[in-house]
Amino acid sequence: MYNSKIAGLGFYVPENVVTNDDLAKVIETSDEWIQERTGIMERRYVEGDEDTTTTMGVKAARIAIERSGIDKDEIDFIVFATLSPDYYFPGPGVLVQRDLGLRTVGAVDVRNQCSGFVYGISLADQYIKTGMYKNVLVIGSELHSKGLDMTTRGRGVSVIFGDGAGAAVLTREENPEKGILSSHLHSEGANAEELSLIAPGMGNRWVLDILKDNDPEDTSYYPYMNGQFVFKNAVVRFSEVIMEGLAKNELQPSDIDMLIPHQANLRISQFIQKKFKLSDDQVYNNIMRYGNTTAASIPIALTEAWEEGKIKEGDLVVLAAFGSGFTWGSVIIRW
Secondary structure (H helix, E strand, O other): OOEEEEEEEEEEOOOOEEEHHHHHOOOOOOHHHHHHHHOOOEEEOOOOOOOOHHHHHHHHHHHHHHHHOOOHHHOOEEEEEOOOOOOOOOOHHHHHHHHHOOOOOEEEEEOOHHHHHHHHHHHHHHHHHOOOOOOEEEEEEEOOHHHOOOOHHHHHHHOOEOOEEEEEEEEEEOOOOOEEEEEEEEEOHHHHHHEEOOOOOOOOOOHHHHHHHOOOOOOOOOOEEOHHHHHHHHHHHHHHHHHHHHHHOOOOHHHOOEEEEOOOOHHHHHHHHHHOOOOHHHEOOOHHHHOEOHHHHHHHHHHHHHHOOOOOOOOEEEEEEEEOOOEEEEEEEEO
16 A cells, blocks of 8 residues: 655636725725724735636646656646636636646545545545556645625625635555555534525525525525634644644644644644644744635645745645634644
């Protein structure tokens, strides 16, 4: 059995910067209100038709592939994590295969929202461990800005999210003590509706129902979040799944060189950092600049941390996420 390692990383965010003050021009909010609750100062929004979830993912993937030193024709499989696909179907994985000009390799789409990239890395790792594939491309990409309720009614959710994409190329690692040591995945569907987008969906309100009712007060097709409930669950599940990964590998919190948490809310990250007694150099946050980019947040942060020299060979790197579903997970990596 093989191990897998991350051979290349890349990310892409739109050039259009949207500050809290910009949002305050269209929503009853303020820079102080947003920063106090989330830590966010700005985020990126796609302008016009310049990008889609797929094209942002492709741009991030091109960088990751180039940095990996692996020819694109050597990619064996694609895993694409998103909650904001270009189309209801087909999913963006096959569009990446087309746009990158890859061989007719398989592509799977992961719909685990904020935990999507962690789930995607775990899938890729298992494919490589079993020997089924050698090189797997994992992408997390989101285009939130076109689906948010940009009114005062929706401000509790809409001020949080931004657009962007990140990607990683995983390949075989012969040394069993390097690369991805373990991954740990969980879900609790009993709380699914506490962070959700209900419509359009076949189980409740489909497009035809929305059009027929033509109800301006219908918010079922906008994201909903029970903020306090999500926060309380997130801090518990983050802690549990990080400890689960460390225990599996007989490690302690003090062994962590770099924690990359899903960028959901700076207050959650700060709570976890304090609980595990980690220094600022041991945790990487960039939600201040990009907002919550859901499945893209971990690969964007991981790429930036690596680019800034904060991750070095031999470091213990922990990825952890919690989000809609409820789903959560962690990945333990020896770089």
